Amino acid sequence: MAGAADAAIIALIAEARATRQRRGLIIAGDPEWTRAAAQEALAVGGLRETLWIIAPADAPIGVDSLDPADARNALGREADAVIVDLHAGLDPDALGAVGGVPRGGGLLVLLTPPVAAWPTRPDPARARLAVDPLDIEAVTGHFPARFAREWIGGWGVVILQQEHGFVRVSPSRTSAPDDPNVRVSPTRTSAFADPNVRVSSTRTSAPDDPNVRVSSTRTSAAIPERSSALVRVSPTRTSALADRAEPATDTDCLTADQAAAVAAVLRVARGRRRRPAVLTSDRGRGKSAALGIAVGRLLAEQPEKRRDILLVAPTLTAVGPVFAHAGRLLGARPAADGTLTGPGGTLRFAAPAELVGPLPEASLVLIDEAAALPLPLLSRLLAAPRVVFATTVHGYEGTGRGFAVRFRGLLDRETPGWRAVRLETPLRWAPNDPIEHTLFRALLLDATPAEGLPRLPGDVLPAARRARAELPGDGPALSALFGLLISA
Structure with missing residues (x-):
């Protein structure tokens, strides 16, 4: 790889680490070249803990990889970099699932066709969207094209292009778009939210500080002009950590809302029966860690009757952080079969397939990534005397707010004393993260x-196409x- 490309990668990673945010790297060209260039870029940047989202037949030898169809199995994981191969097409569900895996200081790497061709290329994955009687020709490329343009003009994204035997480097835009309609660290209204709680909007512009230098930005999504000079990626404001929410008084927690989540779980375990809690958050907010902290405390106690805590999730890997944080407090390691034992009882994992018959008895049931589970199973789990539901909010139907809208009605009917806790403050990276912003916008x-839409009189409403x-x-x-x- 050319010296300019090496320098750009080193500068990009230095910027990410200085701000404790993530950055984006687009490697555009032929499939084989982009995969080889990605391996070289990771080596140059010293990024060792990586995850590739790529078809098994295309994965480089020896890398940790997942097929895009299995990307949900990455929930709960962290890595220095995630590499997503888009040559086989765009899978929005996979990107929504893995976008939270890179930790602060890391990279999200997209392997794409040449930049000039990417937005207009027919999406190879469009066949899976064709529903009878429509054929593949009825599936337009508007969404993939919009996705490509968002990333090409993305904030905090560097582009390496294969051109005529050399690498062309396109500089990163180093500040958020000057668009008043864009929320940089968006806070979303959940269907589980308390209507009496008002969440302040995040500041989206640079501070009025003469010591803070904001680089000029490229505001167009157009393809950048050829750059023959060494690209310099100016660091973004490093005071992002000061924007965090008030610190937690709980010494095991990093934020006040994480402490509130831990308290909610403990209240379910120790308080009145049939008072479930629902924890929701976007990726990287410490939700699974909160479950683990609560479990560690409960298993460290010595009640009259030992607690049997059941942890339900799509996969054991997804709840690794729960076991890790509980084990840290207990000074114990989880067993390979998905159990963890302390003085006050045992935590045991159960996959959804194990719950086809009668539910096992448990003093407390925890469901992580609840939105990934079928609603009939959630309804059965709601019958447990003490139960906590936790889920990541991705935003697509079947997860996130689609889950919230359907499940809230069930909660209101069956357990009207349920409690909602929303974790807002990111922990895995600093606030105003460019990758989170671009993913939210692109997907x-x-x-x-x-x-605020007006109610119109009459039975027939006007329609427009x-x-x-x-x-x-x-x-x-x-x-x-x-x-x-x-x-x-």
Whole structure:
């Protein structure tokens, strides 16, 4: 790889580490070249703990990889870098699942076709979207094209391109877009939220501080001009850590909302029966760690009757942080069979497939990544006397707010004394993270239905048809329509 590319990668990672945020790296070119270049870039940057999202047949030898169809198994994991191969097509569900895996100071690497061709290339994955009687030709490329443009013009993203035998480096845009409609660290209204609690909006502009230098930004999503000079990636403001929420008084917790989540779990375990708690958060907020801290404390106690805590999740890997944090407090290591024992009882893991018959007896049931489980199973688990549901909010139907809308009605009917806790402050990276911002924007993860719409009289409402080709350029309309689908 050329010296300019090496320098750009080193500078990009230095910027990420200085801000404790993530950065993006697009490697564009032929599939084989991009995969080899990615391995070299990771070596140059000293990023050793990596995860590749790539078809098994295309994965480089010796790398830790997941097929895009299995990307949900990455929930709960952390890594220095995640490499997503987009040559086989765009899988929004996979990206939504793995976008939270890179920790602060790390990279999200996208392997793509040449930049000039990427937005207009027919998406190879579009066949899976064709539903009878429609054929593949009925699936437009508007969404993949919009996704490509968002990343090409992305904030905190460097592009390495294969061109005529050498590597072309396109500089990163080092500040958030000057768009008043864009929320940099979006806080979303959950269906589990308390209507009496008001969440302040995040500051989206640079501070009025003469000592803070904000680089000029490239505001167009157009392909950058050829750059023959060594690219310098200016570091973004490093005071992001000062923007955190008030610190937790709980010494085991890093934020006040994580402490509130721990307290909610303990209240379920020790308080009145049939008072479930529901914990929701975006990725990287310390939700699974909160479950582990609560479990560690409960198993460290010596009650009259030992506690048998059942932990339900899609996979054992997904709840690794729960076992890790509980084991840290207990000074114990979990067994290979998914159990952890302390003076006051045992934590044991159960996969959904193990719960087909009668539910096992447990003094406390914890469900992590609840949105990934079928609603009938969640309904059965809700019958437990003491139960906590926790889930990551991704925003697509079947997860996140789609889960919230459906499940809240069940909670209200069956257990009206349930309690909601929302974790907002990121822990895995600093606030105002460029990768979170671009993922939310590109995948419409923060889409919400339009608010304040007037009620129209009469039984017949006016209807209007919008051309699909118009929606990528109309952000508010696209967000409102997509948000309506999520809430449907």
